[in-house]
Amino acid sequence: MTKEGITVIVVSKGLEGLLHFCLTALQRALQRLMSGGEVHRVVVVDNASRPPYIQDLYRTLGVKLLRADLPLSFAAANNAAATLYPNDFYLLLNNDVLLTEETLLGMHKLMRDHPQVGLCGSRLIFPDGSIQHCGVLFGPGGIGPYHGFRKKPSDQVSRINREYQAVTGACLLVRRAVWEELGGLDESYPFGLEDIDLCLRARQRGWNVMCHNETESLHLEAMTPGRRALDIPSRKLFMKRWKGHYTLDG
């Protein structure tokens, strides 16, 4: 383990074809980073895929496979991978995010230039070019966290890297100090919103959360069948814990 290395954690179930493109794009983005002696590592958590992923197919991409026979929550899967492969940064990445080459470079640089930034998200777009994510906003009452500017054409939204209360875990760079201080993601969430929870907890401890807007990557969003069903219990838990503890963005 050397300076400024990243452990990329991809939690994935099925969708081998998509995962392959995700990992190929990731390799290209990681290659742009390789300047010093950093050791980057890619860990794919095979979250009870049927049938499982085969190690040999991923070895050529330099990927470590972590197999779970029973489905883990997003939090448990990421925590397990981070514990086994510690590094200076963790990048949580969804299997349906296709990174552009400069994205990681930009995010990495942003965090190096601003040591108080503990977590950094990235602008993500849908295949039609509209915004999927460029920061999470909080609405009043039962609305809670939602993706700001969602479905707006990306070129109409400012490209300034700005601070938010939370960003998505679909593509999230986390400093190791933050990760360890907070004990990783909260495993009581079934699936979803543990990323927002992490951001809010980090802010409570004085870290900043930013979204890198200079580049945009593709995010197909919630491609895994059955994924959506776990959103509701996660949201209930989140609102119970955090309602009244965040600032309303409007």
Place this chain on the structure above:
Amino acid sequence: MVENFPRISVVMHTRNSQETLERAMESVSWADEIIIVDMASEDATLEIARRFTDRIISIPFYSRVDGVRNRYLEEAASEWILVLDSDEFLSYDAPRELKGLITRLGGKYDAFAMPRYNIIAGQIMKGGAWYPDYQIRLFRKGTVKWIDGTHILPEVVTGPRRLLEIRSPDCPHIHHRNYPSLQEFIRRQVDYALRDTYESDSRHFDFSDYVARAYEALAIRSDRENDGDLSHALSLVMAWDAVIRGLIQWERLSTKPPLGFFAALPIATGRVPWWRISLRRWLWRRHSMWFLIRRLREILRWIAMKAGIRRV
């Protein structure tokens, strides 16, 4: 994260296993005890093993691993034993799931059969005969006995009611990297066939039974829907393996009965003897057709004698 109870000992047999051993050992490093039984490895197997455990038992080479398994199960100190082969591994969440399983059901059952994923030539087999491929590998010490041979299911001493098959698909599995290629599969099949023990009573030899077994392999192992052409290739190898085994047994018999080569002719003509296959499956064991008919004839003759009926 993983509780200390129940205690589990892992017993693993190795022989020239450097390619796969590390993965296997990493996946059971949580166990209370790991016992390696090494059969005269000539590669880096022992070096890898030493990184994970100091309980290494070196034994001379023995051609059939199942024959020696029982002896080394005694070495385990824990109440529960997990037998894993060096080309297999468990998942990350296996320790939690297996310990949970024992805690919940260990009172009712002595042994658990786990489903196994077989990876052959870079493909995970999903078809009927290759999956779930239940293996009895987790059991209470002293309740499971292996039978001499290669890849035969062991026996639960306390009876079948004390055995639980863990239901697939979302449950702990054994992950088995069987063969990296079809050629390796062929090589190993021949190897096993040559090393195996065969019945030496020539009255029980029936070549046509092996032929029926070949058809059984073809019929059951072919699964285009799930495994595509690979399943066809494997089923052909296994059918061929059945015939080869018949020939090996025949040659080893002290008095060689007629081979009955004509029984193997349907292979060339392409007619499937379904009645033989169904009879085999129905009787649930190897049988000899001619042996059965002979017995039937003897019984009839005996009845006729008792009844005082004279044949004309």
